[in-house]
Amino acid sequence: MSKPDLDINNEKSIKKNSFFSFLTTSLRVIANIFLFWTIARFYGPEIFGQFTYAFTVITIFLYLADFGLDILLTTDLPKDLSRLNIVFNELLTIKIIFICISSLLLFVYALLVKISNDVFHLLVILNFYLIATSFLNYLFAFFRAQERLEIETKITFIYNLFVIITVSLLYFFKLDVVYLAVCLVLFRLLALYIALLKSLKYIDKIRIKINFALLKKYKDKVSVFGTHYIFNYLYYNIDTVLLAYLIGEKSVGIFQAAFKLLVILLIIPEIIINALLPALSRLNNENKLIWESYSSLFNKLLMIIIFPAAILIFTNAHNIIDTVYADSQYSYSAEVLKYYVLIITIRFMIEPLGLLLTTSNKQHIRAYTVLFVTIISIAMNIVLIQKYGVLGVVLTGFVTNSIILITYIFFSYEICQKWYVNTKFVYFIFSVILFGITVLFIKLLIVQFLLYLIYLVTFGYFIFLNKDEKELIKAYK
Incomplete structure (x- = not known):
């Protein structure tokens, strides 16, 4: 295949992936925002804290169940599709082992940890949500590996449509959130059934044969991806668990009221990563120059979006919280929002560097880094939460995210020199x-937001991007 042909195929592939990744992520985020906003605004910080705490715990154990196998499937399968059936079934077998372990540990956690009865009931019900979601995530990863993201989009639309309808009925009839948890389980099972039917069109047969020898076969890759996967989520969410344990479930509601708004920003790197991951995994072997060009563009897009957006949120934090929740109980959430957006800015800088490491077979660096900072995060949170309350989480997050950024820059030093040591980056800072x-x-x-949009177009596109990066942008038109 000639280089022009390769470029055209990559552009078409990434363009299609970006479109469906955007739809999938947007649908999920819209439904989640509606879900959590409804509970926060109409049920108060206490119940909101209980629900978000339960969901955070469930998701931590979900990451243990997934253990990086989904990312491994997404990155390894595109390199050799001739082994599609073998890889799918072998990794699925390992996945089942981790799901069983995770589900059992969650039940033990619910019995041993000091939690309210309401949270206990939510954890027991959502355990089934964990199992269904873990299998569903694996099938979605399988579709992504073949760059068939449209399947995930369709299933996500069906699931989230049911969620939005149910949340509306929940509020209208003033039902307990336990009923919502039951519905989420049922809808997840429906989505899993649809995904399973779709997957059978691409594989000969699903063969599940529990064989612990497979753990030995894949132990190196699984351990690296799994360690990073679970500790990465644990690192970003252990603060919620510690808040509930140290100063109560209501504090979780105060913190999450701010954090859930910032999740809207985090969908931007997620969309791009979902679109680029399969292609960049392939390009790292086929064409390093194109691989580096797409990575550079990813980095610049995130910086030009997040830095001015962080300024807007920082200066308008109190107005945003008052408008969204209209409840004085959430007034302290404005302080969290004001300072936590600085952490989100650092995370935007981390994501392109993390993608570089993952697609260049350096995932072990990410695994060791996040393991190290998780330990630091737990220690700092225990001390600072008791001293500063919810803002202790913000202080901890700023320190630990800075450590991750510095570490990733160190291991991608040559590329970072190209990204940050140049005249255009200086212009960007000014x-x-x-x-x-x-x-x-x-x-x-509203005037500030219009200025932000003008800034994105004028400086972001016409000045900050170079000629090659503009050509990559034009390929999406």
Whole structure:
């Protein structure tokens, strides 16, 4: 295949992946925002804290059940599709082992840890949600590996449509959130059934044969991907668990009221990563120059989006919280929102570097790094939460995310020199400072937002991006 042919195929592939990744992520986020906003606004911080705490615990054990096998399937399968059936069934067998372990440990956790009866009931019900979701995630990863993201989009649409309808009925009839948990399980099982039917069109047969020898065969890759996968989520969510344990479930509601709003920003790197991961895994072997070009573009897009957005959120935090929740009980959430957006900015800088490491077979660096910072995070959170309350989480997050960023820069030093040591990056820093000063003199949020959009187009596209990166952008038109 000639280089032009390779470029055209990559552009078409990434364009299609980006479109369906955007739809899938947007559908999920819209449904989640509606779900959590409804509970937060109409049930108060206590019940909201209980529900988000239960969901956080479930998701931690879900990551243990997945143990990086989904990412492993997504990155390894595109390199050799001739082994599709073998890889699918072997990794599925390992997946079942981890699901059983995770489900059992969750039940033990619910029995041993000091939690309210309401949270206990939610954990027991959502254990079935964990099992169904873990299998569903594996099938979605299988579709992504073949760059068939449209299947995930369709199933996600069906699932989230049911969620939105159920949440509306929940509020209308003033039902207990336990009923919502039961419905989430049923809808997840329906989505799993549809995905299973779709997967049978691409594989000869699903063969499940519990064989612990497979753990030995895949132990190196599974251990690396799994360690990073679970500790990465544990690192980003252990603060919620510790908040509930140390100062109560209501504090979880205060923190999550701010964090759930910032999740809207985090869908941007997620969409791009879902679109680029299979292609970049392949390009790292086939064409390093194109691999590096897409990575550079990813980095620049995230920076030009997040830096001015962080300024807007920082200066308008109290107005945002008051408008969204209209409840004085959430007033302290504004302080969390104001400072936690700085952590989100660091996370935006981390994501492109993490993608570089993953697609260049350096996942072990990410695994060891996140394991190290998780230990630091737990220790700092225990001390700082008791001293500063919810803001202790913010202080811990700033320190630990900075450690991750510095570590990733160190292991991607040559590429980071190209990204950050140049005239355009200096112009970018000055433009952000100028944008921030301008925002201080503009009081209306709508005018600030219009200025933000103008900034993205004028500076972001015409000045910050180079000629090659603009050509990559044009390929999406």
